[in-house]
Amino acid sequence: MTNLANGDTPPDKDRDHLASPLPAAWRWGFPAFLVVALIWAGVLLVDGLSTVLDSESGETREAETDPSAPGFEAFVEQTWSMLVATEDDDGELVQVAVVTTADRTGGGGTILLVPPEVRAQGCEVSPCRLVERHREGGVDHVRETVTGMLEVEVTAAVLMTPDRWTSLAGPAGPVSVDLPIDLVVTASDGTSVVRFPAGRVDVAPSDVVDLLAFPDDADGLGRLERQSAWWTAWLMRVGAGDPLERLPNLELDLVDLMASVAGGSVRLVAPSWVVVGTDLGSQLIADEAALADLVVQMFPFPIPLVPGQRPTVRLLNGTGDPSFDAPARERVLRAGVDLAVVGNYRHDGVIQTRVVYRDPILAGAANDLAASLGGGVLFDENISPVADLTVVIGADFRPAG
Numbered sequence: 001m002t003n004l005a006n007g008d009t010p011p012d013k014d015r016d017h018l019a020s021p022l023p024a025a026w027r028w029g030f031p032a033f034l035v036v037a038l039i040w041a042g043v044l045l046v047d048g049l050s051t052v053l054d055s056e057s058g059e060t061r062e063a064e065t066d067p068s069a070p071g072f073e074a075f076v077e078q079t080w081s082m083l084v085a086t087e088d089d090d091g092e093l094v095q096v097a098v099v100t101t102a103d104r105t106g107g108g109g110t111i112l113l114v115p116p117e118v119r120a121q122g123c124e125v126s127p128c129r130l131v132e133r134h135r136e137g138g139v140d141h142v143r144e145t146v147t148g149m150l151e152v153e154v155t156a157a158v159l160m161t162p163d164r165w166t167s168l169a170g171p172a173g174p175v176s177v178d179l180p181i182d183l184v185v186t187a188s189d190g191t192s193v194v195r196f197p198a199g200r201v202d203v204a205p206s207d208v209v210d211l212l213a214f215p216d217d218a219d220g221l222g223r224l225e226r227q228s229a230w231w232t233a234w235l236m237r238v239g240a241g242d243p244l245e246r247l248p249n250l251e252l253d254l255v256d257l258m259a260s261v262a263g264g265s266v267r268l269v270a271p272s273w274v275v276v277g278t279d280l281g282s283q284l285i286a287d288e289a290a291l292a293d294l295v296v297q298m299f300p301f302p303i304p305l306v307p308g309q310r311p312t313v314r315l316l317n318g319t320g321d322p323s324f325d326a327p328a329r330e331r332v333l334r335a336g337v338d339l340a341v342v343g344n345y346r347h348d349g350v351i352q353t354r355v356v357y358r359d360p361i362l363a364g365a366a367n368d369l370a371a372s373l374g375g376g377v378l379f380d381e382n383i384s385p386v387a388d389l390t391v392v393i394g395a396d397f398r399p400a401g
Helices: 012-018 024-049 130-150 162-172 205-213 221-238 253-262 288-298 322-334 360-373
Strands: 052-054 059-061 073-075 081-087 093-101 109-114 156-160 175-179 183-186 192-196 199-203 266-269 273-278 281-286 312-317 338-344 354-357 376-379 389-393
Touching: 081 130, 081 205, 081 253, 093 130, 093 205, 093 221, 093 253, 109 130, 109 221, 109 253, 109 288, 130 156, 130 288, 156 162, 156 253, 162 205, 162 221, 162 253, 175 221, 192 205, 199 205, 205 221, 221 253, 221 266, 221 273, 281 288, 288 322, 312 322, 322 338, 322 360, 322 389, 354 360, 360 376, 360 389
Parallel strands: 081 156, 109 266, 312 338, 312 389, 354 376
Antiparallel strands: 052 059, 073 338, 081 093, 093 109, 175 199, 183 192, 273 281, 354 389
């Protein structure tokens, strides 16, 4: 063998020996392997972009678009709602209605009437009622007080005056309302005048606020009954045909909402407003338990009053039975959380209801929610991060709390 010094060049035969060719399998196999690897990486990339990660199992699956199929999930569409505050000619608050729609497509909804005389907080004067909050801050203070009472936010708030009610109610024409007693006013000369007689009365659009605002006893419950009678009669008349033909041709959210509500089944509600005695005299308050139940029914998917304050929930039905959906949603909402996602678990036949959490900080919230649902708790750091907690409803779920 030739010895090489630094800088020497080996003879050709030694050079050929040192640079002997690689084995054929390696020379041709390695480039082929690189080509295959690159092609397979591309396939995986394309496939990954067209699938959804199932974080509970580490598998991938196609996104489901059928709401009735296992694996379907969707972010909730928050309940469309509006607070309607009515002032009389003197700018005094005479009516508050919270309107929610049950189904934007199918129509229908609920009207909650809140008496201006109900007890409130935050006034500069005492006693503090909703009407005082309005005097101090207008419709913004009314919205703040009512949403605080309901513990949910509304989509919007609107102020109605006598002229605005005349425009809104005008296309439907006069509405018949049954009154139990004569509504009497005192004229400027001191004589008594029957403004609205007892019995069936046709209320013209221009007289709507006069009826809604007609003074009553101190607690306002009698006025609330008349307001309920008018709302019921008006919405029935609007919904008797095409609602948009019996509402003004205006591009207003209020008009659209009323058309949607009148287009289906309408429910007028007034929870148990209770008169209680206090150091400041008699005050009107709400039955909190009755109001809480009503809110869950009115707002299937409520807007959080304070976003981020309560845990968010991904609610999945694991039974395959859609009749579990509504009672499960109501139970979850009553537990004091916010719904973010609803849908179906990736397969039917789940036996045990469970609450799954991925952040140890949420262990307490998971246990509280599980206790209210009668289910178990599971920690899984790989669970979907779209919500703080994932609830999987199983066959052991019982609607009654």
